[in-house]
Amino acid sequence: xxxxxxxxxxxxxxxxxxxxxxxxxxxxxxxxxxxxxxxxxxxxxxxxxxxxxxxxxxxxxxxxxxxxxxxxxxxxxxxxxxxxxxxxxxxxxxxxxxxxxxxxxxxxxxxxxxxxxxxxxxxxxxxxxxxxxxxxxxxxxxxxxxxxxxxxxxxxxxxxxxxxxxxxxxxxxxxxxxxxxxxxxxxxxxxxxxxxxxxxxxxxxxxxxxxxxxxxxxxxxxxxxxxxxxxxxxxxxxxxxxxxxxxxxxxxxxxxxxxxxxxxxxxxxxxxxxxxxxxxxxxxxxxxxxxxxxxxxxxxxxxxxxxxxxxxxxxx
Amino acid sequence: xxxxxxxxxxxxxxxxxxxxxxxxxxxxxxxxxxxxxxxxxxxxxxxxxxxxxxxxxxxxxxxxxxxxxxxxxxxxxxxxxxxxxxxxxxxxxxxxxxxxxxxxxxxxxxxxxxxxxxxxxxxxxxxxxxxxxxxxxxxxxxxxxxxxxxxxxxxxxxxxxxxxxxxxxxxxxxxxxxxxxxxxxxxxxxxxxxxxxxxxxxxxxxxxxxxxxxxxxxxxxxxxxxxxxxxxxxxxxxxxxxxxxxxxxxxxxxxxxxxxxxxxxxxxxxxxxxxxxxxxxxxxxxxxxxxxxxxxxxxxxxxxxxxxxxxxxxxxxxxxxxxxxxxxxxxxxxxxxxxxxxxxxxxxx
Numbered sequence: 001x002x003x004x005x006x007x008x009x010x011x012x013x014x015x016x017x018x019x020x021x022x023x024x025x026x027x028x029x030x031x032x033x034x035x036x037x038x039x040x041x042x043x044x045x046x047x048x049x050x051x052x053x054x055x056x057x058x059x060x061x062x063x064x065x066x067x068x069x070x071x072x073x074x075x076x077x078x079x080x081x082x083x084x085x086x087x088x089x090x091x092x093x094x095x096x097x098x099x100x101x102x103x104x105x106x107x108x109x110x111x112x113x114x115x116x117x118x119x120x121x122x123x124x125x126x127x128x129x130x131x132x133x134x135x136x137x138x139x140x141x142x143x144x145x146x147x148x149x150x151x152x153x154x155x156x157x158x159x160x161x162x163x164x165x166x167x168x169x170x171x172x173x174x175x176x177x178x179x180x181x182x183x184x185x186x187x188x189x190x191x192x193x194x195x196x197x198x199x200x201x202x203x204x205x206x207x208x209x210x211x212x213x214x215x216x217x218x219x220x221x222x223x224x225x226x227x228x229x230x231x232x233x234x235x236x237x238x239x240x241x242x243x244x245x246x247x248x249x250x251x252x253x254x255x256x257x258x259x260x261x262x263x264x265x266x267x268x269x270x271x272x273x274x275x276x277x278x279x280x281x282x283x284x285x286x287x288x289x290x291x292x293x294x295x296x297x298x299x300x301x302x303x304x305x306x307x308x309x310x311x312x313x314x315x316x
Numbered sequence: 317x318x319x320x321x322x323x324x325x326x327x328x329x330x331x332x333x334x335x336x337x338x339x340x341x342x343x344x345x346x347x348x349x350x351x352x353x354x355x356x357x358x359x360x361x362x363x364x365x366x367x368x369x370x371x372x373x374x375x376x377x378x379x380x381x382x383x384x385x386x387x388x389x390x391x392x393x394x395x396x397x398x399x400x401x402x403x404x405x406x407x408x409x410x411x412x413x414x415x416x417x418x419x420x421x422x423x424x425x426x427x428x429x430x431x432x433x434x435x436x437x438x439x440x441x442x443x444x445x446x447x448x449x450x451x452x453x454x455x456x457x458x459x460x461x462x463x464x465x466x467x468x469x470x471x472x473x474x475x476x477x478x479x480x481x482x483x484x485x486x487x488x489x490x491x492x493x494x495x496x497x498x499x500x501x502x503x504x505x506x507x508x509x510x511x512x513x514x515x516x517x518x519x520x521x522x523x524x525x526x527x528x529x530x531x532x533x534x535x536x537x538x539x540x541x542x543x544x545x546x547x548x549x550x551x552x553x554x555x556x557x558x559x560x561x562x563x564x565x566x567x568x569x570x571x572x573x574x575x576x577x578x579x580x581x582x583x584x585x586x587x588x589x590x591x592x593x594x595x596x597x598x599x600x601x602x603x604x605x606x607x608x609x610x611x612x613x614x615x616x617x618x619x620x621x622x623x624x625x626x627x628x629x630x631x632x633x634x635x636x637x638x639x640x641x642x643x644x645x646x647x648x649x650x651x652x653x654x655x656x657x658x659x660x661x662x663x664x665x
Contacts, residue, residue: 125385211427217382218422219442219494220415222407229441230430309478310431 001312004305012298019290020072024065027283033057037277038081055081055280072287082278090269091284097167098265101184101257102250108189109196109246114239116193117200122227124205133201139194144253148187148260155183165262184261188253192246199242203235210234236307244300248293333358333501333534334379338391339403341374341383341558346607348387349374349558353632356502358396361528361535363549363566365542365581369603371558372538376504378403379536380420381410396501416446419495421524423507425488429479435490436460436475442497462493466523485516492523499531506538521548542585546570551638554578557604557614564639574635574646577615613644621645 123129156164216226255267341349439459463471
C-alpha cells in the first residue's frame with residue numbers, strides 16, 4: 001500500500017514536470033516576441049529591449065523556464081507583461097470561482113447520474129429504463145452552452161426567477177451567490193450527468209451479471225439490497241475513472257460557460273489573456289488546468305486503492 | 317420440522333424435505349426443462365447427472381428461485397417447513413427461504429465471492445440477514461468458527477482477508493461455509509468441484525459430505541462426474557434433454573443402468589474400455605441445442621436402439637420406491653453386475 005502510494009506520488013511529480021516543460025516549450029515556440037507584442041508594433045527597439053530585460057526575456061530559455069517554475073512553486077508568478085499587475089492574486093481569485101462552478105457541476109452530475117443510471121440498469125428491459133435511456137441520449141447530444149442559453153431563456157428571461165448572469169463571492173452575499181451559481185452549474189452538471197448516467201448504467205449492468213451478486217441473493221438478500229451491498233462498490237471503479245475524465249471536460253467546459261454567464265473564472269481569464277496577448281498569464285492558466293487534471297488523476301488512483309483491495313497488492 | 321399441509325399435488329410426506337412436481341422451465345416458447353418430478357428425504361444425498369445442456373443447473377436454480385432473467389419456471393416445488401410453493405413465490409418470501417432453508421454452492425469459486433468485502437463479513441452477513449445471530453460481534457465469531465469447520469488454517473486471519481488472497485479451493489470452502497452457516501434443510505451444490513484442481517476436489521467433497529451429515533441436511537448434488545456421484549450420493553437421477561430419464565440408488569443405476577442414455581453415459585466414463593481401434597467409448601452425436609430435442613423420447617436421435625415407437629413419449633416405469641426409468645427399449649434387468657456393465661455396449665460404439 002505504501003509502495004503504491006510512493007509510486008503514484010512519483011508518477012504525479014514526473015507528469016507535472018513533463019507537462020510544465022510542454023506548456024513552456026509550446027509558448028516559447030509561438031512566433032513573435034512577447035515584449036514586442038506587449039508594446040505594439042510602433043514601439044522603439046530600445047523600449048522593447050528594456051522590457052525584455054525587465055521581464056528576463058533576454059535570458060536563455062532554460063533560465064526562463066526555471067524562474068517561471070520557481071514563481072509557480074513559491075506562489076509568486078510575477079507580473080503581467082501587459083497590465084504590469086501581479087498575476088498571483090488574480091489567479092487565486094479566478095481559480096476559486098472556477099472551482100465553485102466545476103465542483104457544483106460535478107456534484108449535480110453525480111446526484112443525478114448515480115441513482116438514474118442505477119435505475120436504468122435495473123430496469124433495462126422495462127419501458128421506464130428505455131425512456132430514461134432515451135432522455136440521457138438527448139442529454140449527451142446537448143452542448144453545455146446551449147443548455148446554459150436555454151436555462152437563461154426560461155428561468156431568467158421568461159420566468160425572471162434567477163439573474164441571467166454575473167458573479168458574487170459567497171462571503172459578500174451568499175443568497176445572490178447561490179442564485180447566480182444555479183444556472184451555470186446546472187448547465188455544466190446536466191450535460192455531464194447525461195454522459196455519466198450511461199457509464200453508471202453499463203457498470204451496474206456488468207455487476208448485475210456477476211456471480212457474487214447471485215451468491216448474495218442465494219444468501220437471502222433481495223435484489224435491491226444485494227445490489228446496494230455487493231454491487232455498487234464494485235461498479236464504482238469504472239465510474240470513478242469516467243468521473244476523472246469528466247472533471248477535465250468540466251474544466252474545459254467551464255471556459256465556455258463562464259463566457260455565457262459572464263463569470264470571472266479561470267476560463268474568462270484565459271480567453272481575455274489570449275485576446276490581450278498576455279502570454280505569461282495564458283501560460284500560467286494552462287499550467288494550472290494541467291495541474292488540476294493531473295491532481296485529479298492522482299486522487300482517482302488513490303480512490304481505486306480504497307475501493308478495490310485487489311489493487312493494493314501484498315498481503316493484508 | 318412441521319408437516320406440510322396437504323394442499324395441491326406437491327404436498328410432501330412428513331419425511332420429505334423437497335418435493336418437486338411437474339417442474340418445467342421455458343424461455344420464450346421453448347421448453348428447457350419439462351415434467352421433472354422428484355423427492356428428497358431428510359438427510360438424503362441425491363445426485364443429478366447429465367451432460368452440459370441437459371437442464372440440471374436450471375433445475376437447481378428453479379428450486380432456488382434464481383433462474384436467469386427471461387426464464388420462467390412452472391410446476392411445483394415444495395420445501396418442508398415452508399408454507400408456500402417456491403415456484404412463483406415473490407422475492408420477499410423467497411429471500412426468507414434462501415440462505416436459511418435452502419442454500420447453494422456454485423460452480424465457480426473464483427467469482428462467487430464479492431471481491432471488495434472481507435470474507436468474515438460475507439459469512440457473517442448470511443447469519444445477520446436471517447437473524448440467526450443477534451449482533452455483529454457474535455455473527456463474526458460464528459463466521460470464524462465456520463471457517464475453522466471448513467478447514468481453513470488460521471480462521472481468525474482468514475476472516476479478515478479478501479477473496480483474492482485465497483486459492484480456488486479455499487474460496488470454495490468459504491462459499492461452503494456461507495451455505496452451511498444457517499444449517500439449511502437442503503444444500504444444493506452445482507458442480508462445486510468442477511473448477512478445482514483434482515488434488516483439491518477430494519478434500520472439498522469430503523467437507524461437503526461432512527457438513528451436510530453433521531447438520532442432517534439433505535443435498536441435491538449436480539455434477540457430470542460419475543465418480544463424484546458414486547462417492548458422495550446415495551441416490552442418483554439422470555437428466556437428458558430437460559427430462560429425468562432414470563433414477564435409483566447409485567449402486568443400482570451405475571451397475572445395472574436401464575435407460576439407454578444412462579448406459580451410454582456410464583460406458584463413456586469407463587476409461588478401461590476401448591473399441592477395436594483403441595478409442596474410448598462415446599455416445600454418438602452431440603447434445604442438441606436447448607429446446608431442440610426431438611419429440612417423444614428426447615434421446616432417440618442418438619440412440620441405436622430407437623424405433624419408430626420412440627416418437628411417442630415413453631412413460632415413467634417405476635422399478636422401486638425411488639427408482640425408475642423412461643425408455644421403450646431398456647437394457648435388460650440383471651445385466652452384468654460388476655465393474656464394467658456396458659462392455660458390450662461400449663464395444664459397439
